[in-house]
Amino acid sequence: MNISKEQIDDLNAVVKVDISKEDYHDKVEKILKDYRRQANIPGFRKGQVPMGLIKKQYGRAVLVDEVNKLLQDNLNKYLNEEKLDVLGNPLPKQQDSFDWDREEFSFEFELGLAPEFDANLKTKKPVTHYKIVADKKMIEEQIERIRKQYGKLISKKEVGKKDEVTGTFTNQAEEIDHKSTLELDKIKNKKVLESLTGKKPGDVVTLKTKGLFKEDYLLSGALGINRDKADNLNIEVNFTIEEINERQPAELNQELFDKLFGKDKITSEKELKERLKADAEKQFEQQADQKLLNDVTERLIETTKFDLPSEFLKKWIQMTGEKPLSPEEANDEYEKSEKGLRYQLIEGKIIKDHNIELTFDELKEFTKGFIKSQMAQYGQMNPAEEELDAIAGRVMSNQEEVKRLSEQLMSQKLLALYKEKANLKVKEVTYENFVKEVYG
Template sequence: MNVNHVNTDALNAVLTVKVDKNDYESKVENALKDVRKKASIRGFRPGKAPASLINKMYRKSAVVDEVNKLISENISTYISEQKLNILGEPMPSEKQESIDWDTQNDFEFAFDLAFAPEFEVKLSKRDKVPYYSIKVSNEIRQSYIDSICGRYGSYEASEQAEGESLLKATLTELNADESPKDGGVSVEDGMVSVMLVADEAEKAKFIGTKVGDVMVVDVTKAFPNETDRAALLKVDKANLETIEPLFQATITEVKQYVKAQVNQELFDKLFGEGNVTNEQEFHQKIDEDIKQNLKGDSERKFFVDLRDKLIEKFNIELPKEFLVRWLVAVNEGKFTHEQVEKDYPSFEKDLKWQLIRDKIASEQEFKIEEQELVNIAKGYIANQMMQYGMGQLPEEFIEKYANDLLTKKEERRKLAEQLIDNKVVTWLKEAMKLEEKEVDFEKFKEMMQA
């Protein structure tokens, strides 16, 4: 068996694999013996069919299988031994001559290879990248304060119901003629959020009501969601179909949500008792929180600018024709050649960054420790849980979920890549000059959307 390659240019090569009969014959014979043992052929007991019949029926497929195995194994070995830094995977050459499996004993196969381009990473403080910090404006600060006051507000007694009021009512099931239903459902202290009433006509009945007001409501229209309706009426959802839609509602309590006031009570809730004692200190704390929250946006913008700067500086060339063919092939009919061509610029940019990142990581000998993976997985889990309003999960639960996540091969790979990204970006911040610039939020949004 013979494997070799010839470069057609700096980024492409043709790899040739020659397979002689001696390379595969013994493997084919063994394969046919296994087939004979297991084959169930009409007229013969299992394992007793003549070898000549087995050979006639299965030899061709056995040769195809064994030759393909040999090709795959030997190409992998050759690429490894020759230390070929390839992109994608070897692709059957478009100039491959046809194979006659019925008559040929010796075969020659051609594969196209694409090489990762050679380039040097030379950087200094003369290489500049902008780093944008977002200026905390009065408008941004006030929006944060409004949000905080909204979160720390409370329901207080109100004289009259409004669109966002919370009501308590005694609910009594009625017949179709609005008379009380014998043995019907009766609910004390039924909770009604006016904002969540689905039907506008039913919602209008609640708005403007006061304690002691009595009205008839259609609970089916007001609360079409069966889970919500069952909770209001304090019955099993399966029993809803036996309940009449009309109910008499007697208002027993009206509450309105009132935002928290900016005062010492709020300061203590947010920052601990006595740590903030006036509005100036409060604004300073809020500004610190805003800057921390906006730092992620600054980092994302910096990464985009950094990536584009390095891609432009190193001017890496890629074998586009090969990569388009490979992308079409590996996606197995999911995308046409035209669709891949359209999306290729984005893929090319990602691949160029990956090559730059991996070269820096290799030269700087960056390693990933298991504990680093656990920590980044824990951070990912904590953020996910916070989005679902579960920000106070015990540490042991977060660690368990993180370890479970790391058992999934694809998720582990993504987290490892994120770690390498972080290490490389941190190194680049030291190797290059960051031009720090402060911009207002609107200008920053325009830059991110450009």
């Protein structure tokens, strides 16, 4: 067998594989002899079927199968030995005059080669690294919510402007019949507030749904309907008052601090504010990190210039999908996937240049950390190490889960690298301003 490569240009090559009779003959003969021993053909005793008949019936199929195995195994071996960085898979070139009755065969494969380039993390224009801070207003609002959540409900006979009113919303045409509790400080419409003020249990008030709440998302929960329906709803509903309560906020004292964080973990209002600020900013850090990862990715794609073997890749997309595509369809698919392919190559280059590796032990510890955080959501704060090991073992036996967790761990490692090496400009913002800048 002989394998040779013709370099077309920096991104394209053709590999030629020549297979002679000596490469496949003995293997084909052995398989056909095995077929002869096992063949049950009417008119012949088992094992006594003439070899000529066996070759006539099975010879071509066995030959094709063995030549294709030889071809695949040796082509892959050649690509690995020559360290050819191939995009997609080799594409066989069409041979109109190919003849399986010959004893020697030649096959040609088109290769699309990965480009050589440098991936520089120190981009000329810096990437914004947001540091989201919890400002005084946010902390005060959170404390107010906590005090209300842990406060006492005092029953009342008439509705006041800051009370909580429980009742049932009804609208026969829209099939609405849902019991809800209205927090009147979340009502947007002043006329609605006036119409509710002074009412008593048993009274029925007609309310317009459009613009009812300060936050639009509250409407779906209040009426017991899905969000899509609520977003466009502009009707009148009847609200039958059943119960009226005033929520008396909890005092900021040691009893409340212990309920929130455990006995004597927080001992003053100052410490409470510091803890709430730290917890909020830790949560915000995850959003800021994801934004940074996305922005560095975009900047690298924008600034790392290289060509791709685009015509080869379009042909590869056209020929290797679940169903054959037209040239136009393949071109569309290529345009959709080109950006992702570019970043895969850039990411691979960065990982190689900075010797980033994932070890089994690292992945196992990462998996255990993920499991621990999941368990904490269900109140299991201190699972035993043996239990974590057992669950991690089951998770890591699933290849899809291993792939997903490996990608997450690699993203963490890349993020740490970007924070250390990339050209970043730190910008301190409140969460409110972060949302405005990032999401408009």
